Amino acid sequence: MAVIFLVALGWFAARETGETAAREIDQNLSHRITLYKNFLQRELNQVDYIASILAQNPQLIAALQPNAVGRYIDVANNLLKTANQKLETATVFLMDKNGRTVAASNFDQEHSFIGKNYSFRPYFKNALEKETGRFLAVGITSYQLGYYVAHAIKNGGETVGVIVIKIDLRHIQQFTKDMDGDYFIADERNIIFLSSNKTFELKSLTTISANDRRYISRTRQYPIHKIETLENHVSDTKYGQFNTYRINYNEYFVRKVSLEELNWTVWLFAPTAPIRNQALSSAIGISLIGLMAMVAFYLLYKRRKDSERFQTIVDNLPSGVTFFDNNLQMLICNEMVKKVLDFPDSLFHGGLPSLRTLLRFNAQRGEYGENNPDLVIAEQIEKAKQRIDHVFERKRPDGTILEIRGVWLDQGLITTYTDITDRKKAEEEAMRTSGYLRALLQNMDQGVTVTDENLNIVFWNNAFFDLLKLPDHLKKPVMKYEDLIRYNAIRGEYGPGDPEQHVKLRVQASLKFEPHKFERTRPDGHTLQVTGKPLHIDGEPFGFISTYVDITEHKRMATRLRKLANTDPLTELNNRRHFTTLLEREIKRSRRNGNPLSLLLLDLDHFKTVNDRFGHNCGDMALKAFADTSRDILRDIDVIGRLGGEEFCIFLPDTDREGAYILAERMRQGVENIDLVSDKNEPIKLTVSIGVAMLDNVMGDRIEDILQRADKALYRAKNEGRNRVC
Numbered sequence: 001m002a003v004i005f006l007v008a009l010g011w012f013a014a015r016e017t018g019e020t021a022a023r024e025i026d027q028n029l030s031h032r033i034t035l036y037k038n039f040l041q042r043e044l045n046q047v048d049y050i051a052s053i054l055a056q057n058p059q060l061i062a063a064l065q066p067n068a069v070g071r072y073i074d075v076a077n078n079l080l081k082t083a084n085q086k087l088e089t090a091t092v093f094l095m096d097k098n099g100r101t102v103a104a105s106n107f108d109q110e111h112s113f114i115g116k117n118y119s120f121r122p123y124f125k126n127a128l129e130k131e132t133g134r135f136l137a138v139g140i141t142s143y144q145l146g147y148y149v150a151h152a153i154k155n156g157g158e159t160v161g162v163i164v165i166k167i168d169l170r171h172i173q174q175f176t177k178d179m180d181g182d183y184f185i186a187d188e189r190n191i192i193f194l195s196s197n198k199t200f201e202l203k204s205l206t207t208i209s210a211n212d213r214r215y216i217s218r219t220r221q222y223p224i225h226k227i228e229t230l231e232n233h234v235s236d237t238k239y240g241q242f243n244t245y246r247i248n249y250n251e252y253f254v255r256k257v258s259l260e261e262l263n264w265t266v267w268l269f270a271p272t273a274p275i276r277n278q279a280l281s282s283a284i285g286i287s288l289i290g291l292m293a294m295v296a297f298y299l300l301y302k303r304r305k306d307s308e309r310f311q312t313i314v315d316n317l318p319s320g321v322t323f324f325d326n327n328l329q330m331l332i333c334n335e336m337v338k339k340v341l342d343f344p345d346s347l348f349h350g351g352l353p354s355l356r357t358l359l360r361f362n363a364q365r366g367e368y369g370e371n372n373p374d375l376v377i378a379e380q381i382e383k384a385k386q387r388i389d390h391v392f393e394r395k396r397p398d399g400t401i402l403e404i405r406g407v408w409l410d411q412g413l414i415t416t417y418t419d420i421t422d423r424k425k426a427e428e429e430a431m432r433t434s435g436y437l438r439a440l441l442q443n444m445d446q447g448v449t450v451t452d453e454n455l456n457i458v459f460w461n462n463a464f465f466d467l468l469k470l471p472d473h474l475k476k477p478v479m480k481y482e483d484l485i486r487y488n489a490i491r492g493e494y495g496p497g498d499p500e501q502h503v504k505l506r507v508q509a510s511l512k513f514e515p516h517k518f519e520r521t522r523p524d525g526h527t528l529q530v531t532g533k534p535l536h537i538d539g540e541p542f543g544f545i546s547t548y549v550d551i552t553e554h555k556r557m558a559t560r561l562r563k564l565a566n567t568d569p570l571t572e573l574n575n576r577r578h579f580t581t582l583l584e585r586e587i588k589r590s591r592r593n594g595n596p597l598s599l600l601l602l603d604l605d606h607f608k609t610v611n612d613r614f615g616h617n618c619g620d621m622a623l624k625a626f627a628d629t630s631r632d633i634l635r636d637i638d639v640i641g642r643l644g645g646e647e648f649c650i651f652l653p654d655t656d657r658e659g660a661y662i663l664a665e666r667m668r669q670g671v672e673n674i675d676l677v678s679d680k681n682e683p684i685k686l687t688v689s690i691g692v693a694m695l696d697n698v699m700g701d702r703i704e705d706i707l708q709r710a711d712k713a714l715y716r717a718k719n720e721g722r723n724r725v726c
Contacts, residue, residue, distance in 0.1 A: 014283040019240035021275040022253060026242055029255035033268045036183070037257050044262070047149050047165050048132075050087060054080075054163045055151040060094055063103050064153060064161040076103035083165075090139075090146050090168035094153075096161045099124050100511065111141050117511055118164075120453060120540055122219055123150040127162040134262070136187055137221040140454070145169050145193060169194050182252075182270070188263035189216075191227060203230035218537050237272065244272050249409065320417035328355040328384055331412070340402060340419050356381060366397060384413065393420070447548030453541065455481040455510055467528060467548050482507055492523055513541035519551070526552045568642040570620055571627035579641025583651050584703055586639070590653070590695055597695040598660030600650040601710035602667070605687045605722040607646035614678040622676060622686055629670045633663070649710075657694050664690045664725040672723065687723035689714055 054060060062068065063076035080092040084105035091113065093104035099119020106112050118124055118140070126133030133150035146166040153161045184195035189212050190205040204227055208216075216224050235246040245254040252269035259266065320337035324330050330352040337343065347353060347361060359380050363373035383390075387408045395401050401424050406415040441448050447464030449457050457479040465475065474487065485506050489499035513534040521527045532546040566578035574582065583599075590597040604610075604626065611619040623646070630640050630648070640650045650667075652660055668688055676684040691714030693706050717726040 011283070014280065015240075017278055017283070018275050019242070021278050022239035022242040025253050025270050025275070026255065029253065029268045029270060033255045033257050033266060036266060036268070037259065040259060040264075040266070041261075043167070044147070044149070047087060047089065047167055048151075050083065051149050051151040051163055051165050054083060054092070054165075055153045060103070060163060061153060061155050061160065063094060064096055064155070068102075073103055077105070077107040080105040081107070087165065090142070090144065090166040092163070092165050094161060094163055095119075095124060097128065097159055098511075102161070113141060116141060117453065120219060120542070121148070123148045123164065124162055126150070127152045127164075128159055133162075135219075135221075136193060137219065138223065139166070140220060183266065183268045186265045186267070190265075191222065192230065193222070200230060202226045203228055205230055205232055214537075218540075218542070239272070239275065245269065249407075317416075318418075322415045322417075323412060324355055324415075325412040328381070328413075330354060330358075337417060340400070340417050342396075342398075355384060387413075393424075445549075449546045449548075450535075450543065451481055451510070451546070452543040453513075455507065457481055457484065458543075464548055467526075467550055468522075469524070481510065493520075510544075513544055526550055527555050571623055571642050573627050573630075573648070574639065574641035576641060576643050579639065579643070579649060580703065582639050582641075583649075586651055586653055587695060587701070587703060587706075591697055594697065595654045596656045598652040598655045598657065599693045599695070599706050599710045600652070600660065600664050600667070601691040601693070601707070601714045602648040602650065603689050603714055603718070604646035604671075605689055605718075610684060610686075614682070614684060618676075618678050618684060622674075622684060625674050625676055626671060626686065626688075629674055630667065633666050633670050638663075649707075657692070660692050660694070661725060664692050668723065668725055689717040689722045690725045691715070691717055692725060 057079065059072070059075050059079055063072045065072070076094055080094060080103055084090075084092040091105050093101050093106075093113045095101050095118065099117050099121075101113045101116050101118065104113040107114055121135055121137070123133035123135035126135075127150040131152040133148075135148045135150075136145075137148065138145050146168055148164055148166050150162050150164045152159045153163055182196045184192045184197070184200050186192050186205055189208065191208070192200050192203050192205065195201050202222055207229060208227060213224060216222055216227075230248065232245060232247045235244040235251050237244045237251055239253075242253060244251045247269070251272045253272060254267055254269045256268075257266050258264070317334060317336065320340045321332065321334050322330060322337055323332035333348075333352055338345070338348075341362075343358075343361075347358075353361075356377060359377045360373060362368060363371075363376045368376045389408055390406045391403070393401055393403050399421070400419060401421045403418045403420045404415060405418075406413055441459075442461045442463075444461060444463055447467045448459070448461045449464055450459040451457050458477075460475075460479065464470075465472075468488075470484075470487070474484065482503060485503045486499060488494065489497075489502035494502045515533050517529070517531045519527055519529050527550070529549045529551045530546060531549075532544050534544045535542050566574060568575045586597060589595075604622070607619065607622070610622055623642075626648075627640075627642075630650070634640060634650065635652075637653050638650060639653075640648060643649050652663060655663070668690055671686050671688040674686050676686065678684055691710045691712065693710035693713060695701050695706050699705075713726045717724045720726065
């Protein structure tokens with residue numbers, strides 16, 4: 001009975017001590033979390049109030065006006081810098097209604113926000129739609145975690161821009177250094193973004209949904225690849241009415257409070273280990289003998305219970321789990337271990353085996369290749385004695401791939417074995433598909449580039465460099481679009497002018513993310529067709545993809561086809577259809593400017609006789625000689641065409657009747673002086689009759705009218721003996 005009484009007394013003392021200490025810790029946590037909440041709300045409300053005041057500042061409104069002069073921008077920059085210093089915030093910057101930063105407190109720093117476009121950030125969109133916006137994110141330029149407070153700036157009732165204040169959360173961390181204990185703050189997606197324990201930061205309290213992952217990637221809120229799930233749940237251990245939490249295998253008292261306006265949750269926690277020690281010391285003070293007996297009983301009982309609870313948990317895990325003590329003797333093993341490692345039941349008949357026994361079994365069945373089993377076992381045992389956490393993959397002889405993770409605790413080594421065969425196959429398939437796609441793009445004749453929302457070229461293929469004749473030193477995994485434009489401007493790809501002006505204009509145009517298609521002829525004569533299509537995620541521009549195609553030969557072929565369609569094949573003069581089109585166009589121009597226009601209608605005299613006497617080959621030679629003579633006599637602005645057979649027509653822009661007769665006479669004499677001989681060395685004489693007509697703008701001449709008058713004049717020339725001008 002005495003023993004029972006002492007044990008009961010010791011147990012009661014320990015319980016009361018633990019509950020009292022837990023109550024004190026809970027009260028302390030409650031007090032500190034209230035202070036912390038008030039501090040956070042005060043800091044954020046102050047910044048929000050200042051942002052609302054800045055949104056009404058006329059100097060900032062002036063800087064947002066279209067084509068604002070430089071002094072307005074300078075005033076805005078200095079104003080934002082002063083505000084940032086007084087607020088002790090990270091940055092204050094001003095954005096226009098398209099999301100481009102026009103002024104910033106860090107305007108005089110190397111990594112200034114000016115010119116950067118943050119329209120994809122939620123705080124900007126919310127400020128435009130709801131007049132205020134808030135957003136927690138890692139800075140794209142600074143790479144520092146910050147909280148953004150945005151207010152819309154209005155002018156005459158119209159939103160012209162947004163003022164944004166970025167709060168450096170390290171300032172909040174400085175405040176918490178004066179407070180004892182650990183803490184972390186989680187956002188609305190249960191992602192820890194601030195903690196006294198750096199290993200907790202960017203850990204998720206719950207599994208992140210696919211929608212949340214897309215949102216984080218699209219807004220670039222956090223580095224998505226760094227986010228992992230933090231193990232946390234309510235522990236079975238309680239101190240009176242106070243529950244404890246297990247976080248990463250450690251138990252804590254936890255106090256939580258929500259910041260409803262921000263959707264944040266603040267966790268303050270204190271370890272339970274000191275309370276256990278305090279309870280133990282109190283129990284020892286009351287009854288050493290009873291406490292020793294109670295502790296012995298309690299430890300045996302607790303160990304068995306913990307072992308049973310842990311065994312129940314691990315038996316239902318999807319991965320294999322083992323626990324070895326510090327002597328490398330197995331204490332816990334679930335059925336999944338036997339399944340994924342293909343261990344027979346006979347290996348466990350005599351109780352749980354040691355690590356050495358398992359290693360020898362594996363070595364003898366060839367799990368580690370053809371190496372000497374004793375050497376393999378000795379090497380693995382030596383590694384285990386170093387007590388180093390490890391993660392590695394091992395491929396079993398049957399093709400199964402296991403991910404093995406080992407973590408050392410004070411009590412021993414806990415190891416998990418996960419079958420990742422299907423996942424590895426999926427990863428390999430994804431890599432193979434990605435490789436095929438990249439190889440396809442790299443081997444295309446078309447140049448291809450992909451540009452992100454910050455105008456960084458994140459993909460390019462070899463054809464792009466070949467078509468634009470770019471040097472190898474520009475080949476980088478990520479190339480700045482601005483650097484490419486500057487290089488092209490310096491080497492004259494865009495014609496004369498200041499290269500920096502070319503860069504500025506093209507960067508501004510690209511930031512609109514509008515589809516475009518145009519042709520550009522390079523200085524070497526090659527013509528490229530450039531097509532750009534914007535990329536969208538959830539309806540918002542996220543960059544664009546551009547293709548570059550060499551259409552030089554296509555353009556040349558089109559020019560040749562145009563020439564064939566518009567030119568007489570024998571004389572290489574304009575054919576009747578094309579000549580008529582040009583004449584109609586010139587008549588309209590003459591009517592608009594009132595300048596004279598003359599027309600000559602020509603017919604080679606007795607040309608049928610030339611064909612009949614000397615043959616059609618000589619007739620063709622005569623027509624070519626006539627065309628060459630005409631080209632030598634006519635001016636560059638004069639246009640000649642072959643209407644058919646031996647009949648030709650010429651129109652003379654800006655030429656009155658006197659000038660037309662002078663030119664017609666020169667033509668007549670030039671034809672008369674053509675020196676031709678036949679195949680039999682007989683001379684061939686050519687003469688031409690010419691009819692002259694003037695466009696009558698007063699009477700509103702049509703093309704038929706002027707041609708009819710020229711034809712009548714030509715008829716008179718033939719009746720009057722040919723080889724003359726009428």
